[in-house]
Amino acid sequence: MANLLQINNGETVQRSLIPHLAFADFRSExxxxxxxxxxxxxxxxxEDDGVLKFLAVLRNEALFVVGCDEPESYQxxxxxxxxxxxxxxxxxxxxxxxxxxxxxxxxxxxHENYRGKEDVFGNDYxxxxxxxxxxxxxxxxxxxxxxxxxxxxxxIIEPGHFxxxxxxxxxxxxxxxxxxxxxxxxxxLPSVPSVRRPIVIExxxxxxxxxxxxxxxxxxxxxxxxxxxxxxxxxxxxxxxLERIANHVGDLGALSGDVAFNPPAAFFGRLRGEFLNLxxxxxxxxxxxxxxxxxxxxxxxxxxxxxxxxxKIRETRPELEHVCDLLFSExxxxxxxxxxxxxxxxxxxxLGLVGYAGRASGLAYDARVAxxxxxxxxxxxxxNEKAVGDVFCRANVRxxxxxxxxxxxxxxxxxxxxTANDPTFDYKLAPSSFVVSVNEGWxxxxxxxxxxDQDGAITRYKVKDPSFHNWTGLAMSxxxxxxxxxxxxxxxxxxxxxxxxx
Amino acid sequence: xxxxxxxxxxxxxxxxxxxxxxxNLYNRYRGLPQINPDCDSATIxxxxxxxxxxxxxxxxxKIDLGKCVFCGQCxxxxxxxxxxxxxxxxxxxANKNDLLTGGSLPALAEHSKKHFKKLFGRSLQLRQIxxxxxxxxxxxxxxxxxxxxxxxxxxIQFVASPRHADGIHVTGPISRNxxxxxxxxxxxxxSPKVVIASGSCAISGGPFYGSDDIxxxxxxxxxxxxxxxxxxxxxITTLHALLKYFK
Ligand code: SF4
Ligand code: SF4
Numbered sequence: 171m172a173n174l175l176q177i178n179n180g181e182t183v184q185r186s187l188i189p190h191l192a193f194a195d196f197r198s199e200x201x202x203x204x205x206x207x208x209x210x211x212x213x214x215x216x217e218d219d220g221v222l223k224f225l226a227v228l229r230n231e232a233l234f235v236v237g238c239d240e241p242e243s244y245q246x247x248x249x250x251x252x253x254x255x256x257x258x259x260x261x262x263x264x265x266x267x268x269x270x271x272x273x274x275x276x277x278x279x280x281h282e283n284y285r286g287k288e289d290v291f292g293n294d295y296x297x298x299x300x301x302x303x304x305x306x307x308x309x310x311x312x313x314x315x316x317x318x319x320x321x322x323x324x325x326i327i328e329p330g331h332f333x334x335x336x337x338x339x340x341x342x343x344x345x346x347x348x349x350x351x352x353x354x355x356x357x358x359l360p361s362v363p364s365v366r367r368p369i370v371i372e373x374x375x376x377x378x379x380x381x382x383x384x385x386x387x388x389x390x391x392x393x394x395x396x397x398x399x400x401x402x403x404x405x406x407x408x409x410x411x412l413e414r415i416a417n418h419v420g421d422l423g424a425l426s427g428d429v430a431f432n433p434p435a436a437f438f439g440r441l442r443g444e445f446l447n448l449x450x451x452x453x454x455x456x457x458x459x460x461x462x463x464x465x466x467x468x469x470x471x472x473x474x475x476x477x478x479x480x481x482k483i484r485e486t487r488p489e490l491e492h493v494c495d496l497l498f499s500e501x502x503x504x505x506x507x508x509x510x511x512x513x514x515x516x517x518x519x520x521l522g523l524v525g526y527a528g529r530a531s532g533l534a535y536d537a538r539v540a541x542x543x544x545x546x547x548x549x550x551x552x553x554n555e556k557a558v559g560d561v562f563c564r565a566n567v568r569x570x571x572x573x574x575x576x577x578x579x580x581x582x583x584x585x586x587x588x589t590a591n592d593p594t595f596d597y598k599l600a601p602s603s604f605v606v607s608v609n610e611g612w613x614x615x616x617x618x619x620x621x622x623d624q625d626g627a628i629t630r631y632k633v634k635d636p637s638f639h640n641w642t643g644l645a646m647s648x649x650x651x652x653x654x655x656x657x658x659x660x661x662x663x664x665x666x667x668x669x670x671x672x
Numbered sequence: 673x674x675x676x677x678x679x680x681x682x683x684x685x686x687x688x689x690x691x692x693x694x695x696n697l698y699n700r701y702r703g704l705p706q707i708n709p710d711c712d713s714a715t716i717x718x719x720x721x722x723x724x725x726x727x728x729x730x731x732x733x734k735i736d737l738g739k740c741v742f743c744g745q746c747x748x749x750x751x752x753x754x755x756x757x758x759x760x761x762x763x764x765x766a767n768k769n770d771l772l773t774g775g776s777l778p779a780l781a782e783h784s785k786k787h788f789k790k791l792f793g794r795s796l797q798l799r800q801i802x803x804x805x806x807x808x809x810x811x812x813x814x815x816x817x818x819x820x821x822x823x824x825x826x827x828i829q830f831v832a833s834p835r836h837a838d839g840i841h842v843t844g845p846i847s848r849n850x851x852x853x854x855x856x857x858x859x860x861x862x863s864p865k866v867v868i869a870s871g872s873c874a875i876s877g878g879p880f881y882g883s884d885d886i887x888x889x890x891x892x893x894x895x896x897x898x899x900x901x902x903x904x905x906x907x908i909t910t911l912h913a914l915l916k917y918f919k
Pocket of ligand 1: 722724725744745746
């Protein structure tokens with residue numbers, strides 16, 4: 171690890187301090203790290219004076235960064251560890267660079283690359299609509315059949331294409347192809363004026379508006395040396411935890427619905443709304459949009475808002491406990507949840523699963539604990555009881571996190587002190603610098619990287635939603651499962667299409 | 673079973689009495705803006721510059737609710753002098769031009785197409801198309817099926833197939849990659865059919881306007897009958913618009 175630079179979460183470093191290796195050294199450094207239990211936080215390409223370069227952010231107990239000059243094609247790292255699988259596909263699509271020997275080199279979001287190079291996949295995006303137009307993983311035989319779903323699904327959900335290769339009712343493999351929601355966010359961010367950036371950021375994934383705007387704001391605050399007061403930090407953490415509760419509660423309701431247990435489905439559905447309304451109480455928007463901005467928050471939390479939050483938690487906590495008990499103690503529910511869609515520890519580690527999906531498989535990683543931001547260092551951590559990686563555990567981790575988040579919020583609203591609301595759009599970023607910000611969003615680790623040029627302009631903005639890691643986990647959870655268990659597996663992960671598609 | 677009953681008692685009946693009884697949203701909610709055209713022009717200009725969505729036309733003192741994401745920056749910027757958001761959530765309109773507003777909107781009931789009322793007044797089945805965006809619009813549309821809003825009591829339903837639908841409800845800025853699927857789904861709905869553009873994205877591209885990877889205005893590819901502004905529209909905004917337009 172001599173060749174890696176250790177960094178802190180949200181710390182601005184001069185780009186010149188980042189080790190810049192020859193590709194062969196870079197490759198072996200990354201492989202050693204990943205094969206010794208390390209994980210990849212970011213791995214992406216960027217252009218520097220017309221030259222393509224790579225940058226990787228890695229983590230074990232600490233965060234590291236390392237870069238290299240990129241050869242126009244290279245020996246894929248995925249051949250030696252799965253951890254780079256999706257990252258290499260993304261780089262191939264964004265920059266037209268081929269990872270030789272990649273076992274499943276396919277499009278990620280279907281778009282032209284940024285450099286006008288020949289498309290690695292042989293597509294001509296000027297001529298035709300490409301989405302879905304490629305060869306899926308072939309499985310053949312007399313008793314094999316395929317089920318194809320999407321892009322437009324049956325419910326009110328985001329678009330994506332799912333292809334199940336089945337033998338009878340059993341799924342051999344599920345191939346998930348996304349990209350339909352691609353809006354060009356990474357390309358848009360450096361080009362828009364600073365007043366627009368928070369709005370674009372909140373549009374990455376609406377259910378994670380707080381998580382992503384927190385990453386963005388911290389990165390900008392670090393690069394522009396902006397201090398945030400304690401009161402604003404408290405509000406940000408409350409908002410992040412409210413976002414977590416609302417989504418977990420909603421998902422438990424959806425899981426109840428998928429096993430046709432309607433009372434908890436209805437109760438959870440209503441309860442979710444209570445928490446969205448608390449976000450509205452804080453900032454006027456049910457998804458927490460418009461609250462978190464570089465410099466702090468846009469609105470203060472006064473006694474009135476604190477009281478509403480306190481009272482609502484007091485009212486909903488017993489209801490939540492009882493509805494959870496109703497769901498989790500029902501034998502027919504347990505029969506459907508337990509041993510379904512299992513992703514064992516080893517597999518989860520190899521895929522680098524994050525968030526509750528990882529924790530349900532026994533990976534303890536929680537960015538709130540490992541790399542605390544805001545006021546998380548002062549708060550108690552959550553631990554999970556059972557973690558064998560099935561639907562039950564992914565649901566149960568949510569239940570435990572809901573209760574933990576309620577505790578955190580109750581504690582935080584007791585804090586005294588008003589907040590200055592001092593968001594800013596008028597800032598200057600440090601030149602030739604790099605920053606990565608990591609937070610535990612409700613789905614798991616979110617991270618944003620910003621690279622600036624010698625004038626302090628953003629040259630590369632890299633976003634990673636936890637879903638980027640976890641979609642592969644969902645595909646693996648379906649192997650050898652009954653196809654009728656797909657909705658359960660899917661809801662227990664509940665991944666973001668738009669957060670992935672960017 | 674006992675647990676089910678106990679929970680049922682604890683939960684009670686939560687269905688809103690709306691529209692018979694009005695709903696009050698918390699005072700921080702930003703609905704229809706109140707605009708003061710007599711505000712000094714420097715403040716108005718500052719608001720227009722501060723607006724991330726370029727939604728404010730300083731010369732006519734109007735806000736384009738189709739572009740606005742209700743971030744509240746103009747209100748903060750002008751300390752409420754130029755723009756003040758009210759808690760009025762009734763913002764659906766039938767003509768896109770009406771979204772460019774000085775603070776009032778035409779009554780939706782009068783603008784709806786009378787034959788739509790006759791056709792769909794008792795039963796309306798919609799196919800939702802999620803066409804990029806951030807999924808908050810979809811989430812707050814889904815909410816209409818929870819016990820509080822209980823959409824189906826009005827004879828309105830979201831259905832699984834376009835073949836079963838009377839129209840489409842589109843959210844998101846229609847990414848280039850969803851263009852074909854959006855058109856195909858629309859075409860699969862039998863005529864006569866209705867088209868609803870919901871949320872700033874579907875109306876104008878929302879936060880993503882100007883991106884090469886989106887279409888950004890549903891009306892440019894399919895004629896839209898009903899516009900529901902917001903980012904996302906509050907569920908009650910959607911409910912109000914559907915009831916006023918079709919009932
Ligand atoms: S609330 Fe609307 S008009 Fe006002 S600044 Fe935000 S986007 Fe612009
Ligand atoms: S209008 Fe706003 S809430 Fe709706 S999809 Fe677009 S960004 Fe998301």
